């Protein structure tokens with residue numbers, strides 16, 4: 181049976197990316213060796229990093245003066261590297277969920293942290309909008325897509341301080357104005373690659389401004405100076421990221437990916453709103469295109485486990501909601517085909533007919 185992969189992360193990758201990787205694992209570039217067996221300093225591997233960096237810059241329209249890094253540690257390590265490298269006195273954070281809160285917690289170890297707004301009181305079902313960011317902060321940190329709650333900040337906030345963003349779960353799903361940011365980071369395992377590589381876009385002249393000593397591995401400057409090769413980078417995940425970047429380009433770039441994301445999200449939210457058995461969780465204007473969270477309507481509450489079973493039998497994978505939210509979460513990342521969204525909608529309609 182065909183599986184429809186709605187996993188929240190690690191999550192679906194384009195089929196051709198997996199096939200190209202399978203080939204490179206057997207024989208990389210006709211070298212007779214696996215990509216897993218070669219040095220990261222081999223002359224065949226440097227072009228992989230170079231092309232991945234160039235495609236990042238091209239696809240996101242990254243201006244001059246920025247570096248793209250491929251590191252280890254996940255987005256969670258960035259929660260501490262960001263304040264380590266950029267927080268001298270004070271930073272502002274927007275509290276839109278568990279990941280934002282974790283980022284804020286690490287920052288508190290480095291300086292004053294201002295939580296400009298929070299939607300915690302509503303279990304993060306919306307993105308706060310009426311807030312002001314102090315003019316004297318070193319940066320304002322946002323989490324553009326809240327993977328657990330299904331909310332998304334779909335445009336760059338209009339503030340007069342440098343922005344830092346965790347874009348783990350919506351990178352490459354919409355165009356961004358990188359010039360507004362000093363740093364954009366994320367774990368690759370949602371929209372780019374398998375787990376193991378972390379992408380960081382950093383503005384070069386924003387570095388070197390804090391007075392503390394920064395350990396080499398945690399200093400962005402180290403990785404800028406060494407082209408992500410200070411130590412052994414995650415070779416295979418970087419290779420896979422490159423395949424995904426090529427796939428995005430071949431599919432028309434970020435503008436086209438955004439169009440598809442809007443189309444898929446509109447289809448599924450349309451069904452959630454139409455179907456009497458389901459209700460969406462996030463407020464409409466903040467609905468995520470990437471993680472679509474919904475629950476059973478109150479009168480059908482006891483059918484939640486039945487629907488999961490019904491949908492699982494029809495090939496849906498990973499639609500159970502996060503434990504802190506409950507219900508269902510259908511992650512519709514860039515690689516998820518429209519057909520999978522339609523298959524889930526068919527399940528919801530059949531289930532409705534049965535009840």
Ligand SMILES: *Cc1c(COP(=O)(O)O)cnc(C)c1O
Nearest residue numbers: 254255256279325327348349367
């Ligand atoms: C998944 C996720 C993280 C955690 O990433 P790790 O790579 O596991 O550290 C952080 N932020 C967001 C928004 C995420 O979706």
